[in-house]
Amino acid sequence: MLTDLQKEILKLKDEKNAIILAHNYQPKEIQEIADFLGDSLELCIKATEITDKDLVVFCGVDFMAETAFILNPKKKIVIPDKEAECPMAHMLTPEQIKEAKKRHPDAAVVLYVNSLASAKAEADILCTSSNALKVVESLKEDKILFGPDNNLARFVANQTDKEIIPIPEGGHCYVHKMFHEGDIIFKKEEHPDAEIIVHPECNEEVQKLADYVLSTGGMINQVKNSKSKEFIIGTEIDLITRINREIPEKKSYPLLNDAICKTMKLHTLEKVKNSLETEEYRIFVDEEIAKKSLSAVKKMIEVSK
Ligand code: 13P
Numbered sequence: 001m002l003t004d005l006q007k008e009i010l011k012l013k014d015e016k017n018a019i020i021l022a023h024n025y026q027p028k029e030i031q032e033i034a035d036f037l038g039d040s041l042e043l044c045i046k047a048t049e050i051t052d053k054d055l056v057v058f059c060g061v062d063f064m065a066e067t068a069f070i071l072n073p074k075k076k077i078v079i080p081d082k083e084a085e086c087p088m089a090h091m092l093t094p095e096q097i098k099e100a101k102k103r104h105p106d107a108a109v110v111l112y113v114n115s116l117a118s119a120k121a122e123a124d125i126l127c128t129s130s131n132a133l134k135v136v137e138s139l140k141e142d143k144i145l146f147g148p149d150n151n152l153a154r155f156v157a158n159q160t161d162k163e164i165i166p167i168p169e170g171g172h173c174y175v176h177k178m179f180h181e182g183d184i185i186f187k188k189e190e191h192p193d194a195e196i197i198v199h200p201e202c203n204e205e206v207q208k209l210a211d212y213v214l215s216t217g218g219m220i221n222q223v224k225n226s227k228s229k230e231f232i233i234g235t236e237i238d239l240i241t242r243i244n245r246e247i248p249e250k251k252s253y254p255l256l257n258d259a260i261c262k263t264m265k266l267h268t269l270e271k272v273k274n275s276l277e278t279e280e281y282r283i284f285v286d287e288e289i290a291k292k293s294l295s296a297v298k299k300m301i302e303v304s305k
């Protein structure tokens, strides 16, 4: 049952010919009013399909909304809370990439979509957690500068013959860094039959103990399609909220209850309503940077087909 505020938002959304896109880490009340919920790649692809809407309310972090803008520079893209930034995306500057390119002129630059628009402009191609290996394998170069997540870089390096050079040193997601081997051992004692699924942003030791290492979208599909009835899931807590809402016949447990991405939670129903009423806060990416990044985003979408 929707609350009065949720109903008001849906009415306003129709009046404004708007669409609400939300990442899988959004809280339950926002998941319930979103037109589309997805992982980073699914949201990028969705952003290429929005042709008939005047306003896009993006409930996610800055790099996701910026990518939607890069793909739709003429559309009004708004984010309910302008402080919703991904700290990892801010760990790699365009200057650091240029420096690394000087040291490795024969390397291709693959950037995780969790990066600044100005950094994306320096990339040959982007990737997300669901297509990183495929993207790397699609390139002719044998040497790859890969940033900013060192764990995703390692995840790819373990599955390819190419040389993967992580940039910058220590690039990480503080939420996924919270998980340790002991958490898996502890949870597995509580739920011995559960399948263990973790995100590639987790540390390598954690990945090694998992049955599957998948993007948030991949985790949902795994729970849907697996023969197992129980799952221990190592990612942000509200992905498990989504799984338990949509697949209640199976039991999914968070690896840690306090794995919370604080900036994802800055969006609230009140702020979504405000975005629809005031068309704030508009996302803009510098024209030159948007043009340069567009080719790297499009190449990734092409490779993912
Ligand atoms: P996904 O693309 O797997 O949803 O990951 C996004 C993210 O920010 C993970 O922390």
Ligand code: SF4
Pocket: 061, 085, 086, 087, 088, 089, 114, 173, 174, 175, 176, 201, 236, 261, 262, 264
């Ligand atoms: Fe960024 Fe980590 Fe939050 Fe994902 S969970 S948006 S990588 S801080």
